[in-house]
Amino acid sequence: MKIVYSPQYDIGFFGLERLHPFDSRKYSRAWRCLKRELGSRLRDLHVKPEQPVSRDELLRVHSAKYLEQLRQPNCVAAALELPIVAKLPNFVINRCILRPMRWGTKGSILAVREAIKNGVAVNLSGGYHHAKADQGEGFCIYADIALAVDAARREGLISQDARVAYIDTDAHQGNGVCHTLIDDRRVFIFDIYNHTCYPCYDYVAQDRVDCHVRVNSSHTSGEYMTALREGLPGFLDSVTRTQPVELAIYNAGTDVYEGDALGGLNVKAEHILERDLFVVDQLRQRDIPVAMLLSGGYSGESYKHVFASVRGMSEWYGS
Ligand SMILES: [Zn+2]
Incomplete structure (x- = not known):
């Protein structure tokens, strides 16, 4: 297992980011x-990006027109649903928000x-599943999931x-991924x-979704887990039946948490851990590499849920 992390990931612009949940x-x-x-063990698991994604890489999925629009503060403010961003100078937006x-x-x-190399990897960022080729929304600017699939194909890591299986358990439907990969x-x-x-x-x-599981605020935490446990294995069995799946991307939003301001669900902390270990285990049982x-x-609390899941995964897959 590998954990991808850079200290450049954090987003901050003079404390104004606290206006967003x-x-x-x-x-x-x-x-x-x-x-x-994990102490010194973390050194063996850590992979540090050397540079941010380049414009040329972004153009594999995004249009030049959209990348140009991101120079307009209004456009970024709308995508982030944070009107104060429209008042910031372009260079601040670029350095403090877009670059991270x-x-x-x-x-x-x-x-x-x-x-693909190690079986399991986690990026301690990303999962911008609302971003489309020509539009950012829902706090998502870059379509990292489509870009990552494209890079794996381009580099010949997968045929x-x-x-490819894309599994999304974020509370919100991953509409950007669906639009970007519609064909x-x-x-x-x-x-x-x-x-x-x-x-x-x-x-x-x-x-565009091949297998939906629709939940809402009336579902208890246990019912959420039951719905996932009933839905995912059948989906994976059907996708792998006639041809192997060479890669899975798991978009593990923690906004399903009962204390989350925007997710509208009731999932308890222990079930977020159980969910993440279940999804990764289902994929590994079928020998599918998962990011x-x-x-x-x-x-x-979000970072604590992330920590618990990644710690759990490091116990299962970290050696
Ligand atoms: Zn979400």
Whole structure:
């Protein structure tokens, strides 16, 4: 197992980031917990990105027009749902918000590479599953998941016709991934999400999902886990039946937590850990390499859930 992390991941702009419910420093917080817990062992697991994703890499999925639009503060403010960002100068937005996300995007690309080499990898950032080729939304700017799949194919790490499984347990439906990969039928999508909250009216995205599990605030934490346990194995069996799956990307949002401001679900902390270990185990039982990405998490507790899951995975897969 490998853990991809850079100190460049944290997002911060003069404390204004606190106006958003997203804990934009959860990356370094989770990292520090892992450092305390794993000590020198972490050195063997750590992979550090050397640079952020380049413009040329981004152009593999995004249009030049969209990358140009990101120079307009209004455009970034809308994607982040944080109007105060529209008042910031372009260079501050680039340095304090977009650049950390480009580091996070590079981390997702590296996590996929490491997963294929080592079986399991985690990027302590990324999972921007609402970003589309021509539009950012829902706090997501760069389509790191589509970029990581593209890089794996381009580098020959998986074959051109390889099947890829995308598993999304973030509370929100991963509409950006669906739009970006709408015609790429080599990628099979499993999504368990709260169907009553954003982006609930994106029916084009929902039509692209191969296996839905719809949950809402009436589900108890145990019922959420039952729905996942009933849905995921059958999906993986059907996708692997006629052709092997060469890669899985697991988008493990912690905004399913009962204390989360935006997820609208009731999942307890111990079930987030159980969920993540279950998903990764289901993939490893089928010999599918898996790269886990953090995605959403809008409570002050989010980094603790990430830490617990990555610690659990390091106990199972860390040697
Ligand atoms: Zn979310």
